Structure formats: C-alpha cells, structure tokens
Amino acid sequence: MLRLRAQMIQQIRQFFLKKAVLEVETPLLSHAVGTDPQLAFFTTRYCATPIEQTLFLQTSPEFAMKRLLAAGSGSIFQICKAFRNGESGRFHNPEFTLLEWYRVGFNLPALMDEVAELINQLAVQCHQVLAATQRSSYSSVFKQYTGLDALRFDYDAYCRYALGQQCSEALTLCGEDHVLWLDFIFSHYIQPHLGENHLCMIYDYPACQSSLARIKPNNPLLAERVELFINGVELGNGYYELIDSKEQDKRFNDEIALRYQQKLPESIKDQRLIDALNAGLPECSGIAIGLDRLLMVLSDSRSIDDVLSFPTHRA
Amino acid sequence: MATFSTNEFKAGLKVMLDNDPCSIIENEFVKPGKGQAFSRVRIRNLKTGRVIERTFKSGESLEGADVVDVDMQYLYNDGEYRHFMQPDTFEQYQANDIIVGDAALWLKDQDSCTVTLWNDAPLAVTPINFVELKIIETDPGVRGDTSGGGGKPAKLETGAVVRVPLFVQTDEVIKVDTRTGEYISRVK
Numbered sequence: 407m408l409r410l411r412a413q414m415i416q417q418i419r420q421f422f423l424k425k426a427v428l429e430v431e432t433p434l435l436s437h438a439v440g441t442d443p444q445l446a447f448f449t450t451r452y453c454a455t456p457i458e459q460t461l462f463l464q465t466s467p468e469f470a471m472k473r474l475l476a477a478g479s480g481s482i483f484q485i486c487k488a489f490r491n492g493e494s495g496r497f498h499n500p501e502f503t504l505l506e507w508y509r510v511g512f513n514l515p516a517l518m519d520e521v522a523e524l525i526n527q528l529a530v531q532c533h534q535v536l537a538a539t540q541r542s543s544y545s546s547v548f549k550q551y552t553g554l555d556a557l558r559f560d561y562d563a564y565c566r567y568a569l570g571q572q573c574s575e576a577l578t579l580c581g582e583d584h585v586l587w588l589d590f591i592f593s594h595y596i597q598p599h600l601g602e603n604h605l606c607m608i609y610d611y612p613a614c615q616s617s618l619a620r621i622k623p624n625n626p627l628l629a630e631r632v633e634l635f636i637n638g639v640e641l642g643n644g645y646y647e648l649i650d651s652k653e654q655d656k657r658f659n660d661e662i663a664l665r666y667q668q669k670l671p672e673s674i675k676d677q678r679l680i681d682a683l684n685a686g687l688p689e690c691s692g693i694a695i696g697l698d699r700l701l702m703v704l705s706d707s708r709s710i711d712d713v714l715s716f717p718t719h720r721a
Numbered sequence: 722m723a724t725f726s727t728n729e730f731k732a733g734l735k736v737m738l739d740n741d742p743c744s745i746i747e748n749e750f751v752k753p754g755k756g757q758a759f760s761r762v763r764i765r766n767l768k769t770g771r772v773i774e775r776t777f778k779s780g781e782s783l784e785g786a787d788v789v790d791v792d793m794q795y796l797y798n799d800g801e802y803r804h805f806m807q808p809d810t811f812e813q814y815q816a817n818d819i820i821v822g823d824a825a826l827w828l829k830d831q832d833s834c835t836v837t838l839w840n841d842a843p844l845a846v847t848p849i850n851f852v853e854l855k856i857i858e859t860d861p862g863v864r865g866d867t868s869g870g871g872g873k874p875a876k877l878e879t880g881a882v883v884r885v886p887l888f889v890q891t892d893e894v895i896k897v898d899t900r901t902g903e904y905i906s907r908v909k
Contacts, residue, residue, distance in 0.1 A: 493758070589759075590776070
C-alpha cells in the first residue's frame with residue numbers, strides 16, 4: 407500500500423509536469439481559516455514571546471492558492487495535508503491528503519476533461535479497469551433516483567419521499583431547510599448509486615449549495631460546481647471559481663453569521679483573500695481531490711485506515 | 722444515566738431509542754465534503770430483536786440504557802416463569818416465555834447462561850455457545866453408517882430437535898452449537 411501511494415503521487419507529479427502546471431506549497435498554519443459552518447477546524451497557539459497568536463490548521467489550501475493565482479502564478483497544483491476536526495469514519499480521517507489544482511483560463515467543462523484524463527490514467531496504472539466516465543447534472547440524477555425536483559423545494563413531496571423510504575426521522579432532522587434535505591437525500595439515496603466502476607461527475611449544483619463556485623450567469627438557480635464519485639465514494643469537489651470580491655465578502659459574512667447563530671467556534675474571514683480578489687483573480691477553475699479515498703477506490707480497500715500509514719487514532 | 726453523542730456510538734453501546742433499550746450494531750459517518758454530517762446507525766431493539774436503520778445529525782445524542790449482561794445459573798421452570806440465579810450473590814430473577822424465547826430450547830436445569838438485565842429486570846436470555854444434552858428420542862440407526870452425509874432428527878431432553886448422524890442413538894449425550902442449532906459431536 408505504501409508503494410501504491412508513492413507510485414500514485416509520482417504519477418500525479420508527472421501528469422502535471424507534462425502539462426506545465428507548477429507545483430506549489432502553501433502554509434498549513436494560517437491566521438484565518440474557512441468559514442464554512444459544516445467544517446470544524448483545529449486551533450493552535452503560536453507562542454513567540456511577546457507575541458501570542460491563534461493559528462488555524464487549514465481545512466483546504468484554497469485561500470492561499472487563490473492568493474498565488476491573483477499574484478500571477480498561472481496554473482498551479484499542490485499535494486498537501488488538510489485537517490477537519492471531528493471527521494472520523496470509514497471514509498474520513500481528521501488529517502488527510504489533498505490534491506488541489508487550478509487552471510487559469512479553463513471553464514468547468516475543460517477542467518472536467520482534465521480530471522477524467524488524470525483519474526483514468528491513474529486507474530490504468532493501478533491495473534484497475536474503469537468503464538467510460540459519465541457526466542450528469544445534479545437535478546437529473548436527483549430526478550432519476552427519487553423523482554423529486556432538486557431545484558424547487560416542495561416540502562410535502564420531500565416528506566412523502568422520506569416516509570416512502572421508511573425514514574420518518576428525516577422530517578425532524580431536516581425540518582423546512584431545503585439545503586439539509588438535499589444533503590440528506592443525496593447522501594443517503596443517490597450517492598451510493600453513483601459511479602459504479604466508473605468515474606461519475608455531477609455538475610450544475612443547486613445555487614444554495616454553491617460554496618465558492620460562481621452562479622451561472624444564464625440561470626441563477628445553478629452553481630458552476632462539480633463533484634466526483636467512484637463506487638458511491640465522493641472523491642472531489644471543483645468550481646468555476648468565484649472571482650467577485652464583493653460576493654465573496656458577502657458569503658463570508660453570511661457564513662460567519664450562521665456560525666454565530668449555531669454557536670459554532672468563531673472564525674475570522676480571510677481579509678487577505680478578499681484583498682487578493684480585489685486585486686484580481688484570473689478567470690479559472692479549480693478542484694480538490696481526496697487522495698486517500700482515491701487510493702481506497704483504486705486498491706479496493708474497505709476503510710480509509712487501510713490506506714494510511716497511521717490513522718489518527720494510532721498516530 | 723449518561724447520554725452519548727453520535728461520535729461515541731460504537732458497536733455494542735446500549736442506548737434508549739423510542740423508549741426501548743437498543744444495542745448499536747454499526748455506525749457509519751456520512752458527510753458530504755461541503756454539507757451536513759450524518760450518522761447512519763444500524764441498531765437492534767433488544768426487546769423485539771428487530772434491527773432497524775436510523776439516521777442522526779452529527780452531534781445529536783441518545784440516553785444510555787442501563788443494560789448489562791450477567792452470567793447466571795438456570796434453576797427451574799415453574800410452568801409460568803423460569804428462574805435464574807446470580808451465582809456470586811445468590812440473587813434470583815424470573816423471566817416469562819416471551820423474554821426467554823428460543824433460549825428455552827437449550828436450557829437445562831443448573832446450566833449456566835447469560836441473562837441481559839435492563840434496569841435490573843431480565844430482558845433477554847442467551848444460552849452458552851455449546852451445550853451438552855441427552856437424546857430422548859431418535860430412530861434407530863443402521864449399522865455401518867458414518868458421520869458423512871444424511872442424518873436424522875433427534876429430540877433432546879429440553880425439547881429441541883436437531884439433526885444428528887445416523888449412528889447416534891437414544892440416551893446418548895451430544896454437544897450442540899446453540900447459535901446454529903447444529904450437532905457437533907457425541908460426548909463420552
């Protein structure tokens with residue numbers, strides 16, 4: 407397994423070398439961290455007397471990499487650790503390895519082509535035979551597996567569906583929160599079917615799940631976001647990146663307000679990212695792929711623990 | 722009783738769900754990269770034995786259930802209740818047929834077994850994995866038969882019926898696996 411990991415990382419570096427994408431390193435420790443209310447972060451104390459400061463372990467290298475892009479780095483990639491507090495399970499370890507890359511001048515379909523090329527190439531080198539890559543929109547798979555409309559929240563129809571699945575707790579769990587319902591139904595009843603022995607890319611996410619993606623100019627209900635799945639395992643998440651600093655600032659503020667409302671640990675917005683966006687982020691698309699999970703899929707492993715040298719509980 | 726949050730849900734943890742004591746079988750952490758985390762839990766209702774699936778939001782909690790497994794000696798059946806005793810304290814418990822369930826097929830007076838107590842009252846009875854019981858009735862076998870293939874039903878002293886090889890006779894004592902109800906060997 408150690409060998410397979412080393413081989414995979416070598417191949418990724420070769421892949422980007424050939425395409426002249428620059429490998430970069432950005433700090434794991436930073437003064438600010440993502441504001442996403444769904445991501446819990448690790449907090450550390452930096453002591454260099456007389457200065458004492460709180461630093462955060464990054465939940466992804468996104469902000470730092472975008473600052474490099476704004477500074478004119480051109481297309482870049484990074485293989486690094488990311489940290490998410492409290493995430494532990496068959497597919498989660500609180501410390502994990504990410505491959506994140508940004509392509510200047512690429513729109514989302516162009517990035518998806520490159521993702522498919524990379525994943526299929528890695529699979530071949532791991533002697534895994536993947537069937538042809540599939541691409542579907544979020545609302546089409548939602549409709550296909552549940553009959554429901556993902557973009558329009560019909561509370562009664564969603565409830566009826568949950569009851570039909572013998573899952574009455576969904577009603578109290580999700581209440582009248584459209585986003586929660588989407589997370590619930592998608593992760594329970596759709597995701598397990600996605601990418602059976604092939605790479606499946608889901609695009610056109612509902613705008614309420616846009617995260618750091620741009621909203622489609624011709625359809626305000628859709629976000630330019632893509633997720634990757636193989637054998638029901640979520641492998642990565644990409645965007646046609648938001649470059650509007652005002653919109654970014656607003657999303658930060660909304661998320662910070664939501665964190666406050668849910669009594670989650672306080673997070674400060676990364677003003678340096680806002681400044682970088684102000685200075686001008688080039689039009690680009692970017693994606694992050696969980697390499698531990700990719701390795702799981704390529705080696706038919708049942709648990710993420712099987713592909714790590716030492717999972718956190720044994721670290 | 723303590724409460725347990727979803728990240729403490731481990732196989733074997735006993736919790737209260739819908740007012741019934743339950744045992745957690747499996748807990749799967751489900752979390753979209755950007756989205757709400759859920760715990761998808763397989764859980765056994767200890768009263769009915771039924772296994773159900775239930776989803777919780779991460780961080781939700783359940784009250785613990787005061788459920789313990791105690792090794793006890795089975796004493797006797799008074800027709801309505803079966804009586805058990807904790808050998809170290811001599812404390813006695815009684816349980817009706819519904820609670821004892823299929824375990825009754827393997828309980829011989831004085832044998833030991835595991836009694837699951839909920840709030841200090843019997844909830845379920847589990848026989849030990851291997852019991853030795855006497856055959857009280859089986860067809861006479863044909864000479865020369867070996868243990869391979871075939872077999873015949875044999876009624877045991879507790880009332881259970883198991884398949885035994887043809888050479889095993891009435892009044893012999895045999896060893897049985899109570900989890901599968903299968904014959905293991907003769908006991909000399």
